[in-house]
Amino acid sequence: MPETEAEVQECIKEIEARQSAWMKAKREEREAQKAAEREEFLRKNPQARAEDEELARERAEWNARVERYEAKKRAQEEAERTAEAERTERHKALAERYDSEADAHPLLDEFRWSDLKHAAPEVTESICALQSLLDGLHDFTRPMGPDDAVTLLDGLETLNRLTESLSIVTLSVFDRVGTPRDYGLFIDRAVGKS
Known part of the structure; x- marks a missing residue:
C-alpha cells in the first residue's frame, strides 16, 4: 500500500494508465467486431457491398474536388500576394522617382x-x-x-461609345471579382452619376 503522497500519485498514474490501456483494447476489440460483422453482412448482401463501394468512390471524388479547390484557392491567394508585392515595389520605385x-x-x-x-x-x-x-x-x-474636324468628331463619337462599352464590361468584371457595395462611389463615378 502506498504510504507517501508521491507513492499515492504514482499509484494513481499506474491505475489511470491501466484503465486507459484496457479502454483502448476494448475499443479496438469493438471496432474489430463491428468490422467483422459488417464484412459478414456485406458478404451476404452483395448489393450493400456495391452501395458501399459507390459511397467510397463518391467520397474519394468529393475529397479530390475539395483538394483541387483548396489548391486553386491557395494558388489564387499566392498570386494575389505576389501581385500586391509587385504593386508595392512599383509604388516604392515611384516614390523614389516621379513618372x-x-x-x-x-x-x-x-x-x-x-x-x-x-x-x-x-x-x-x-x-x-x-x-x-x-x-x-x-x-x-x-x-x-x-x-x-467633322471626321475627328465622328471618330470621337465612336471613341465615346467604345469607352462606354468598356466601362460596362469593366463594371461587370468588378461585380464578379469585387464587392460593389464597398465601392459604391467608384461605381457611381464610373457610370457618371456623381
Whole structure:
C-alpha cells in the first residue's frame, strides 16, 4: 500500500494508465467486431457491398474536388500576394522617382497611373496619345480643316461609345471579382452619376 503522497500519485498514474490501456483494447476489440460483422453482412448482401463501394468512390471524388479547390484557392491567394508585392515595389520605385507621364490626366496620381499602366497599358497609351492631340489642337500646331474636324468628331463619337462599352464590361468584371457595395462611389463615378 502506498504510504507517501508521491507513492499515492504514482499509484494513481499506474491505475489511470491501466484503465486507459484496457479502454483502448476494448475499443479496438469493438471496432474489430463491428468490422467483422459488417464484412459478414456485406458478404451476404452483395448489393450493400456495391452501395458501399459507390459511397467510397463518391467520397474519394468529393475529397479530390475539395483538394483541387483548396489548391486553386491557395494558388489564387499566392498570386494575389505576389501581385500586391509587385504593386508595392512599383509604388516604392515611384516614390523614389516621379513618372512625368502621371501628369497626363488630373484624376490619376503617379501611383494610380502606375497601377493603370500595369493593368491596362492600352489605356495609358491612349490617354497620352489623345492628350498630345488635344495639345496640338489647342496651340494650333495640328493643322486641320473643316472636313478633318467633322471626321475627328465622328471618330470621337465612336471613341465615346467604345469607352462606354468598356466601362460596362469593366463594371461587370468588378461585380464578379469585387464587392460593389464597398465601392459604391467608384461605381457611381464610373457610370457618371456623381
